[in-house]
Amino acid sequence: MMSNTIFMHPATYFIIGAILLPFAKRIKLQKALLLIIPLLAFYQIHHLPASFGVCHFMGFELTFGRVDKLTNVFLHVFTLMALIGSIYGLHVKESGQHMAAFLYVAGSLGTTLAGDYLTLFIFWELMAFASVFLVWYRKRKRSIEAGYRYLLVHTAGGLILLGGIFLRYQNIHDLTFTRIAVDGATMADYLIMIGFMLNAAVPPIHAWLPDAYPEATVVGAVYMCAFTTKTAVYVLARGFPGFTALAILGAIMTVYGVAYAVIENDARRILAYHIVSQVGYMVCGVGIGTVMAVNGACAHAYAHILYKALLFMGVGSVLEMTGKSKLSELGGLYKYMPWSLAFTVIGGIAISGFPLTSGFISKSMIITAAGLDHRIFIMLMLSLAAVGTFLSVGLKLPYFIWFGKDSGVRAKESYWNMQLGMFIAAFMCIFLGVCPDFLYRMLPYPVTWHPYTSYHLSETFQLLGFTGLGFYLMVNYLKPAAKSNLDVDWFYRKGALVFMWVASKPIGKANDWIGEVYRTVGYRFTLAVSKAMSWFDWEGIDWVLDGSAKGVVRGGDGLRKLQSGKIQHYIGGAAVALCIVLIIIVLI
């Protein structure tokens, strides 16, 4: 690639930024760099040509930049989110966390811009490998373990995706990443779809998300809630619109995520489960596949990134200041962290789809599209999930953290940069609700629909109002307890124990037995063979090569006398040897 093309790609800025961060920290410019990089990228995405960065590699044509309206709306919100995340994380001194976040964003932008499956796969894996550090940097035993599980699940998903890509190449000798027709989809395409679905956290391959996100660092979770699942929504919207399986699974997701959000105790786990629910709307919209539904999926992705990040920021502030995120340990914080409360409530009403917030103008698009497509059951499931959303995230979460019983936890309000990050996200939530055309203009297809009709308003007023009544009546029954709930990760977390038992007991025993047999029978045989070989080496080869082997042995004896046992001598010796080898190679 030409150098100007490299700098056209917004991911380049984040990768360079990640490399420069530790140096910038030395000269006290880390904070400046954290702001400059996302701003540069945000500027750059508005000046991209329709296609760039096409290069040939081992007979494949790689396209690093393919830009259209679908790409643009995601690039816009991804870079905006990177800026908000950077501001929110300004107080974090560790460069490593910021580097992981930047590389993660780069992976996400690269995937979004990729025009072929190979490029997509490279950035796809970069995302997984960079984001796991956002979990590990929490540095607790549970985070380390959760990070490994996260990495294993994503590696498995990546392999399925790669298998699909290889099969597809074998079938049609083309790796261009374009829309796949519903009728002509083959095994290869379904494997690719499963790989994408894993990152979109579609049940039953969703458990990595509520497992890992609550264990991430405060800032890490804010990034993670935005990028992995929404990049997956983008690739699904690009490749698989109109697949009915996605519409059905998406509708199931919406209710599934809400179910766990109602019963869980850890605030960040509630929000993580609720991502499953919200991404369900988008997957469903992609699956319905009509112009309005795909528009709705994109609009919802845009709006969702902002309010879900806002919620993670609000709850993250509480975790940062109090060290607690479990509802059963919190309560009565409104006196101490009122601004975090205010911002979290804005996120809560936006996600619930209150009029004049971003949720109202995006969620309803998908629900209406389901209705227009005569998928009534799906439409009702999405509406039910909207009820559960307000119940779990709009009411339960803020109520038990900031009101409820006084837990005795005293805390200061969070840092100014955290509040600024929350303010920007909260502003966008309201701004999009008041000026929906700002978002609608960015969508892939022209929008002729208006959210603010009297019937739609009436429907929303009733749904939200009477959900509030339900909460009011049942609030004692919803009281949080220090418990957690099983999910399908049980199969691999408990399954791993069974595997370890099988590995240590029956297999270990068999291994010992075989080892014993080998020692008694094989060892003697090997000895005899090696004796024969060494005789051949020593006498046979030497006879051919005129005594060089014996010469090497004598040289080795000489070298042994040079060994001093000091590491710096070895390094120096290795360097000298390397220089000699290089000189010889160059001279020859």
Place this chain on the structure above:
Amino acid sequence: MIAQLFGYLRDHSIVLKWVFFAYLAFTLVFDFFAERHHAHFWGDSVIGFWTLFGIFGCLGMIVVFKGLSHVWLVKGEDYYDE
């Protein structure tokens, strides 16, 4: 300042409760006047349909999901560490 506002609202929760009930009544009245051009299914033409959907959906979800958690899913926080 904003903390005092929240405290004030909390101290006057009785008033808030009646404001909330008044709002619920308003939503039902509003539904009589909403235009119903684009009914997607029978529920859209029933006045107060979403009221019933909201309240029964909410109560139903709490009972079903809490119940599922109670009889099956709930475990101690250290379940996987044991």
